[in-house]
Amino acid sequence: MTTFDNPTVTPVAIGGTRGGPDAPTLRQDRWWVQPLVTVTALTAFVVYSAWAVFVNKDYYVGVAMHRDLISPFYSPCIAASCVPGARGTAVVAGWWHITPALIVMGGPLGFRLTCYYYRRAYYRGFWQSPPNCAVADGHRRYTGESRFPLILQNIHRYFFFIGLLFNVILTIDAVMAFRMPGAGGIGFSAGTLVLCVNAVLLWLYSLSCHAARHLCGGGVRKFSAHPIRHRVWRVLTPLNAHHMQLAWASLLFVAFADLYVRLVASGVITDPKLF
Amino acid sequence: MTDGTADPGFVSETEEAEATEEAEAAEEATVTLRVWRGDAAGGDLVDYTLPANEGEVVLDVVHRIQATLAPDLACRWNCKAGKCGSCSSEINGKPGLMCMTRVDELPEGPITVTPMRTFPILRDLVTDVSFNYEVAKRVPAFAPLPAGPEGYRMQQVDVERGQEFRKCIECFLCQDVCHVIRDHEDNKQHYAGPRFFIRLAELEMHPLDTNDRRELVRQRMGIGLCNITKCCTEVCPEHIKITDNAIIPLKERVVDSSYDPVAWLGRKILGRHKRTAEEAAAAAPH
Numbered sequence: 001m002t003t004f005d006n007p008t009v010t011p012v013a014i015g016g017t018r019g020g021p022d023a024p025t026l027r028q029d030r031w032w033v034q035p036l037v038t039v040t041a042l043t044a045f046v047v048y049s050a051w052a053v054f055v056n057k058d059y060y061v062g063v064a065m066h067r068d069l070i071s072p073f074y075s076p077c078i079a080a081s082c083v084p085g086a087r088g089t090a091v092v093a094g095w096w097h098i099t100p101a102l103i104v105m106g107g108p109l110g111f112r113l114t115c116y117y118y119r120r121a122y123y124r125g126f127w128q129s130p131p132n133c134a135v136a137d138g139h140r141r142y143t144g145e146s147r148f149p150l151i152l153q154n155i156h157r158y159f160f161f162i163g164l165l166f167n168v169i170l171t172i173d174a175v176m177a178f179r180m181p182g183a184g185g186i187g188f189s190a191g192t193l194v195l196c197v198n199a200v201l202l203w204l205y206s207l208s209c210h211a212a213r214h215l216c217g218g219g220v221r222k223f224s225a226h227p228i229r230h231r232v233w234r235v236l237t238p239l240n241a242h243h244m245q246l247a248w249a250s251l252l253f254v255a256f257a258d259l260y261v262r263l264v265a266s267g268v269i270t271d272p273k274l275f
Numbered sequence: 276m277t278d279g280t281a282d283p284g285f286v287s288e289t290e291e292a293e294a295t296e297e298a299e300a301a302e303e304a305t306v307t308l309r310v311w312r313g314d315a316a317g318g319d320l321v322d323y324t325l326p327a328n329e330g331e332v333v334l335d336v337v338h339r340i341q342a343t344l345a346p347d348l349a350c351r352w353n354c355k356a357g358k359c360g361s362c363s364s365e366i367n368g369k370p371g372l373m374c375m376t377r378v379d380e381l382p383e384g385p386i387t388v389t390p391m392r393t394f395p396i397l398r399d400l401v402t403d404v405s406f407n408y409e410v411a412k413r414v415p416a417f418a419p420l421p422a423g424p425e426g427y428r429m430q431q432v433d434v435e436r437g438q439e440f441r442k443c444i445e446c447f448l449c450q451d452v453c454h455v456i457r458d459h460e461d462n463k464q465h466y467a468g469p470r471f472f473i474r475l476a477e478l479e480m481h482p483l484d485t486n487d488r489r490e491l492v493r494q495r496m497g498i499g500l501c502n503i504t505k506c507c508t509e510v511c512p513e514h515i516k517i518t519d520n521a522i523i524p525l526k527e528r529v530v531d532s533s534y535d536p537v538a539w540l541g542r543k544i545l546g547r548h549k550r551t552a553e554e555a556a557a558a559a560p561h
Contacts, residue, residue, distance in 0.1 A: 015460065016395025017315040019402060026368030026387050116503055116523055123502045130454040133506035134369055134392075137458035144455065146499030154534035157527075210519070214527035222482035224430035240519065 024136035031132040038125035041248075045255055049073065049105075052258050056099040058265040059258070060086035061191065066182040067271055069191040071261040072198055072254050073101045076169050104166070108254075111163035114156035116210045117247045157211040167202050174199040180273070191264060191271040198250075198257040205250040208239040306378055307385040308336050310348065314398045321345075322385060327378070333388060334362050334373035337400075349399035357512055360446030364400050365389045370448040370510045391451040404447050410467050414474055415491065415558035419483040433482040439520060440477040442513040443470065449507035449517060455500045466497035469507035469517045476521035479528060486558055487550035489532040494552040498522070498529055 025031070052059075052073050059071040062085035070077065070086055077086040079096035096103060112118050123129050128138030145153050174195040180187040206212065217233030220226045239246075264271045304327040312321045323340045334352055341348050353359040355374045362373040367387050378386065394402035419427065449469035450456065456463050467475070475492055478484050492498045503526075507517045515521075531538045532549050542549060 016403065018392055018394070019313065019318065019396030019399075020311050020365065020389035020392050021320060026365065026389060028367045028382060028384075028387075029369075119502065120504050124504055129502065130458065130504065130506070133452050133504075133509055134365065134457075137454045142455065142459045142462065142500070144497075144500035144502045146497070150502075151499065151534075154526075154530045157530065157535070210523045211527060214524060218524050219528060219531060221480060221484070223432045223436060224482070230432065 025132075025134060027132070027134060031135055035125040035128075035131050038121045041252075042122065042125065045251060048255055049258075052255075052262070053101040053105060054099055056081070056101070057083075058262045059083075059101070061261060061265045061271065062086070063181040065264065065271070066180050067189065067191055067264070068176050068179045068181055069195060069261050069264065069271070070173055071258040072170055072173070072195075073105065073258045075173050076104060079103055107159065107162040107166055111156075111159040111206075112247075112251070114153050114159050115247065116156070117244050119153060156209075157215060160206065160209050160211045160215075163202075163206050163209075167199065167206055170195070170202060171199045187273050188275050189271045189273045191260065193274070194257050194260045198253050201246065201250040201253050204239065205243075205246040207236060208243040208246050210240060210243070212236060213240045306331075306336055308333070308340060309385040309387045310337070310340070310400070311389040312345075312348070312399050313396070315396055318396075318399075320387065320389075329379075331378045332374055333366055333376045333378060333381075333386065336378060336386075337373060337388065349397070349401045351401050358444055360444035360512075363391055363446045363448050363451065365391060365451075370452045372446060372448070372512050375512055391447070393451045393453070393457045394447075404450075406463060407445070407447055407450060407468070407470065410471050411474075413467070413495070413556070413559050414471055415478070415486050415488060415555055417478060417481065417484055418486040418558050420485055427483055429482055436480055437477045439515055440473045442515055443473055444513060445470065446512060448510045448512065452506040452510045453501075454504070454506070455497075455502075462497065462500060465495060466500050467492075469501075469522065471496065472498065472501070472525055473515065473517060473521045476525050479525065486555055487532075488555045489528050490550060490552040491555040492525055493529045493533055495556065498525055501526070 020026070052071070059074040060077070060083050061067040061069040062083075068085075074082075074086065077083075077100050079100035080094045081097045082100050124131060129142065130137045143150075145151055174192070177192040177195045178186050178188060180189075213233065213236045216236055217223070217226060217229030217231075220229060223230040223233075263269045305324050306327040307322055307324045309320045309322050312318050323344050325336060325339055325343065328335070334350075334355060337348065337350050341350070350373075351361045352374065353361040355362075357372055357375040360372070363370065364373055365371070365388070366373065366376050367381060368389075370391065373388070388400065390396055390400045391402045391404075394404050394406060397403050447470060453468055455466050456468060472492075475488055475496065478486070479488055501522055503518055503522060505518045507522075508515070508519070511517055541547075
């Protein structure tokens with residue numbers, strides 16, 4: 001699978017001796033800080049989330065503690081192995097007996113892996129291609145996203161739709177977190193706040209996505225002929241300018257939400273009812 | 276002066292000494308440019324030290340070097356206002372315009388000035404950027420429908436969309452920093468580069484244009500080679516959001532035309548034709 005179906009093109013002048021010292025970079029600033037921070041933060045998230053996924057316990061705070069809080073890593077809990085109360089309305093994967101988080105992680109993971117911002121981050125940080133601007137590429141040969149497997153990055157828009165589905169589910173979780181089962185009625189606890197902020201950040205991250213911006217109206221040639229799509233595009237465009245910040249904020253907050261639920265479920269902290 | 280009021284005519288010995296020191300420091304302040312001198316046969320970095328002048332940009336210092344120390348130093352420049360795109364070079368290893376880089380904003384120590392790395396060297400700071408002109412010839416021109424009786428009419432909202440791309444001054448700093456061709460010379464055969472993705476995006480978003488360049492962009496302009504590391508956006512002196520507003524929208528249009536099965540099915544059902552790269556390229560000047 002290649003991008004170049006017809007590589008015969010008008011030749012351009014290539015070659016010639018390049019000027020300047022033959023060094024990987026002449027940059028004098030601390031260009032390595034940015035990729036280092038990216039690698040450190042993403043590695044920390046991957047390690048924590050892998051542990052959280054495979055530990056398979058303390059992901060739900062139920063009626064015993066008068067709360068209805070579920071970790072975003074385990075929602076929707078649709079496997080037979082889910083703890084009682086955490087299960088969704090239907091057990092879709094009744095045959096699944098290992099950690100239920102593995103079923104649901106594919107969608108959000110695929111969305112973030114193919115995200116235009118994260119691509120930039122891990123190509124620079126992990127793949128060193130290039131580590132930073134005007135710093136030599138870490139590879140002798142380069143085909144970019146024109147061949148398998150990286151050509152599959154083009155399915156990002158489908159993961160965007162899957163991501164939206166998860167946003168709906170996690171929004172329902174946030175609404176359900178207003179319930180105080182056992183104590184009766186509706187309430188608002190710190191856990192409710194955490195799940196609400198988590199849902200809002202995930203919506204903002206998804207709606208700031210470049211694929212969303214294209215699908216909602218960016219793909220049209222003539223804005224004046226599509227006034228509604230143009231209006232939506234105008235709303236999403238300023239959001240898109242903050243895609244990087246929203247990507248990081250939503251990523252870190254998902255981990256924090258899981259940690260919070262985990263600490264409450266394991267009894268390390270209690271979830272204070274705010275009102 | 277025991278009452279605390281200042282006598283405007285009085286200058287203490289300490290203040291006088293400080294003022295003298297400052298004046299001496301100003302007199303002694305120098306700037307050192309470490310300029311790459313050479314041609315295709317080879318070259319080296321050469322240090323030039325001159326008295327520092329307040330508010331200078333790197334191009335000012337290069338001109339003073341030409342005027343006083345090295346009259347044979349080759350450097351391309353024109354407007355000295357960041358609008359002609361001639362004085363592109365690499366300053367302390369970062370691509371930038373010499374006329375827009377203030378000396379006092381750079382770190383202490385010698386300032387390294389080298390030619391753009393991506394293009395063949397002619398001499399000193401001057402490179403042969405004809406690669407870009409060759410690529411430009413391969414970009415199919417604007418292909419509008421025949422004008423109606425009132426001529427061409429466009430809504431303001433459609434006019435505004437392409438204005439950002441028209442700010443490009445063709446300094447080729449984005450082409451210089453793009454690692455696809457900076458570090459992989461062989462890719463120049465089938466990669467247009469950020470400057471021409473701007474041009475192609477502008478044409479693809481033009482409401483009066485009739486050509487469909489998506490297959491051309493995919494097959495011959497190498498949009499798939501770009502891994503959106505955004506360096507082109509970082510160095511653009513006109514602050515054009517090259518990646519977000521041109522390259523990624525182009526990539527998404529290519530997904531529409533080549534990688535989206537739903538879009539493919541829609542084209543089949545509706546009987547819409549996707550223009551091939553050859554058909555699109557037929558409108559290219561070269």
